[in-house]
Amino acid sequence: METCIIKSPLGYTKISGDDLGVASISVLNSEEKITDIIPIELEDCVHQLTEYFEGKRTQFDLCLNPEGTDFQKRVWEALQTIPHGKTRSYLELSQQLGDVKAIRAVANANGKNPLWIVVPCHRVIGSDGSLTGYAGGLYRKQWLLEHESPYKQQSLF
Structure with missing residues (x-):
């Protein structure tokens, strides 16, 4: 390795x-x-x-080989379907995987994502739009979402 x-x-x-x-x-x-x-x-x-x-890439084209359970890998594959600049809630992600009751398991698998940014776990938010847990720290999650946003916030001062 x-x-x-x-x-x-x-x-x-x-x-x-x-x-x-x-x-x-x-x-x-x-x-x-x-x-x-x-x-x-x-x-x-x-x-x-x-x-x-640098803002020149919105999709990754890499051969990935993460270690994880079959369920975790399914969640990580689902994360890769979230478009650049968009977010999904944990509930929406569990619905996409076919089991709304699996929301905690989905959140747990999301938190164990070993491929920072490339598998975009930062694009998953709470159902109320809140920035919930992020292994890299919420300030990094906020930065990544702002970096990917098509709407750039301008400074007033």
Whole structure:
């Protein structure tokens, strides 16, 4: 398993993967040494994340290979159907998966998403529109949603 650390606007990001695909992407809460030479298996992921943060990419085209249960993988696949700049509630996501009673299980699987940004768990919000739990911190979730919003807030001052 190859690993690299890059710097993003939201902090240091750790990417792991191999020939079978990207296994994990996570934002770190500490300063880390940036990788000097990106492993070839991770170059495309680094490139696409860079384009995303520059506002040049709205969809990812990567081979993904996360570890998880079959149910978690179904939830993560459903997350990838949420369009850039849009949100879904946990209830809507559980309805999409065919079981409205699975809302807590869906939320739990969402929270265990190992592929930060690429599998857009940040696009899932509460039914009342609130920014509910986010493993990377709610300020990062807010930043990502604003970054993807087609309506940019202008500063008054």
